[in-house]
Amino acid sequence: MEGFPGWTTQFELMWRQEQSRHASGRTRVKDFGTPIWMASYQSREMNPNEIDEWRARMNALENGMVTFRAWSKSRCWPILHPYGRYIIPPGWVLEDGFWNDDGEWLMGIPWDAPATITTEGEILTVSGGKVITTDLPVNFSIGDYIELNDKWLHQVVDVDGIALTLTPHLSVGVLVGQAVNVRKPGVLMTVVPGSVNTQTGLNGRGSLTFQATEARG
Numbered sequence: 001m002e003g004f005p006g007w008t009t010q011f012e013l014m015w016r017q018e019q020s021r022h023a024s025g026r027t028r029v030k031d032f033g034t035p036i037w038m039a040s041y042q043s044r045e046m047n048p049n050e051i052d053e054w055r056a057r058m059n060a061l062e063n064g065m066v067t068f069r070a071w072s073k074s075r076c077w078p079i080l081h082p083y084g085r086y087i088i089p090p091g092w093v094l095e096d097g098f099w100n101d102d103g104e105w106l107m108g109i110p111w112d113a114p115a116t117i118t119t120e121g122e123i124l125t126v127s128g129g130k131v132i133t134t135d136l137p138v139n140f141s142i143g144d145y146i147e148l149n150d151k152w153l154h155q156v157v158d159v160d161g162i163a164l165t166l167t168p169h170l171s172v173g174v175l176v177g178q179a180v181n182v183r184k185p186g187v188l189m190t191v192v193p194g195s196v197n198t199q200t201g202l203n204g205r206g207s208l209t210f211q212a213t214e215a216r217g
Helices: 048-059
Strands: 006-014 017-021 027-031 036-043 068-071 085-087 093-095 098-100 103-105 130-132 145-148 152-160 163-167 179-181 186-191 209-214
Touching (some): 006 068, 036 186, 152 186
Antiparallel strands (some): 036 209, 068 186, 093 098, 130 163
16 A cells, blocks of 8 residues: 555465364364465554545545555565665675665666566466566565566565575466566455554544455456
8 A cells, every 4th residue: 555654564364274173183274265465554653634634545445345555565675675776795784883785776677667577588487386587687585575467466485596486376377478576566455344443542643553355356
């Protein structure tokens, strides 16, 4: 959610599963569908004017009937590329309490627009939950997010050279030639009905909290 004056205190997968306990004590888990992303939002304390503005913005989402674009506020960029920077050397050094990044801006790289996956480039293979990237000027780390085809959000759980293992498992609709985005990678979500709270104190100041889940279909 663009401009939200706060943080995503939770951004993780909601597993759609059935669980049953066997006599042996082991819990069996069965999937009933691919997991979907869920998020919890917490704003900073706002003044009365800001609170009313964000009440209006939340009302525009109609208690879950209208979608909005959501991403993890902690991962607007890949871990090794804060604010879209390419760091030379790759490791930052803390000197006298200040970051000595010695970095260079990635000029000419379309951070604001998705890069296009080509047969020569970013995704050469898609198999068993792994993708192989070559053209994106990004050094991926475990914990990074990647958005595919403006539709699916995945998190990197393993990096083996240029091969990335992602969760959740890749959809059958992921194909070579689709778009990939690493700047504010996200998904469409809807507000969980009844989760919005904008209660204030007697001075009119307060904060906004709400929950949201991925909207598919």
